[in-house]
């Protein structure tokens with residue numbers, strides 16, 4: 001069994017004389033009056049750690065009012081949670097902890113990393129590479145994790161697209177004096193696009209891959225799907241990418257149609273066989289999945305995008321822009337997780353108190369921000385341990401997702 005260890009404090013700097021021991025574990029909404037002095041629930045990390053190392057089945061966390069998590073967990077209809085934000089703010093930790101929390105509350109859950117720089121394996125302290133679903137040991141209901149291998153997914157996409165403009169078709173068409181039609185395929189530069197993929201392409205392909213998985217009956221059991229998405233820039237490009245790819249593939253398919261009708265006319269004269277039958281089908285399927293990705297992101301019934309941030313001016317500004325872009329793209333956003341908040345320090349640590357003041361200013365900024373103030377705020381403290389493995393994720397999840 002993995003136990004939580006805390007061998008090193010995050011505050012071992014000479015500036016901080018006392019060992020850091022956070023006690024402010026709270027999730028509140030922005031409508032509450034005292035954001036700058038969050039209510040302190042007397043529930044220490046130490047207590048939590050003790051409970052986890054004893055593997056207590058249900059961790060009783062004091063709650064303030066009807067919980068946000070109640071809403072997230074209710075119903076057996078499948079729901080998708082996409083977690084995204086600036087790099088390094090704790091997206092993976094939050095996504096993995098949410099997945100553990102769902103699984104511990106009766107939902108067979110799948111957690112997927114579509115970030116090309118995966119850290120889900122590190123977070124679960126388990127090897128999840130290989131592009132297949134891997135069972136995660138520990139939670140009460142089934143929890144599976146999946147790291148999509150972007151290279152592999154892209155390769156699949158490439159072979160589908162090349163099959164339409166590849167040498168097989170070209171040679172055949174050249175032979176028939178219709179090579180210029182095939183050249184038009186080249187002008188779409190899909191091959192180039194795959195050699196130097198724009199940010200977002202890997203993710204779009206990864207998400208479409210997940211949809212492909214979920215279409216098969218053996219994956220019907222999952223009622224919660226949590227996505228650990230790539231950092232903000234990728235996510236924003238991803239949102240416009242399906243339209244772009246949809247258009248490109250649409251053009252290719254039209255050309256393919258022209259080629260097919262030209263070849264069948266020639267075939268009927270010369271009796272030649274075209275043995276490239278299913279490439280267009282494959283491409284069409286891919287296009288359909290891209291459209292599904294786009295629809296999934298905008299489906300208010302089943303999907304929610306959760307923005308994860310930290311209380312710094314830079315992160316809050318980026319979150320505000322992300323929220324605006326998501327709104328523009330009609331992606332449903334309701335909650336904002338502010339991670340790594342320093343609890344008030346009882347020691348005379350100057351570094352801690354300056355840092356906390358800065359953080360409180362950033363929280364004020366959130367409250368005053370026109371984009372973010374309408375979101376439900378969920379606060380998570382910076383804890384003095386590495387969030388790794390199911391017990392640690394369970395611990396973090398119980399704090400954030402209340």
Ligand SMILES: Nc1ncnc2c1ncn2[C@@H]1O[C@H](COP(=O)(O)OP(=O)(O)OP(=O)(O)O)[C@@H](O)[C@H]1O
Nearest residue numbers: 087088089090091092093119340381382383386387
């Ligand atoms: N509340 C927290 N308290 C202490 N450490 C935390 C907390 N949240 C995250 N961390 C730590 O911060 C580091 C980065 O977290 P994580 O990998 O979840 O971020 P990320 O946003 O997914 O990063 P990337 O953008 O690089 O994928 C990890 O070492 C994680 O354990």
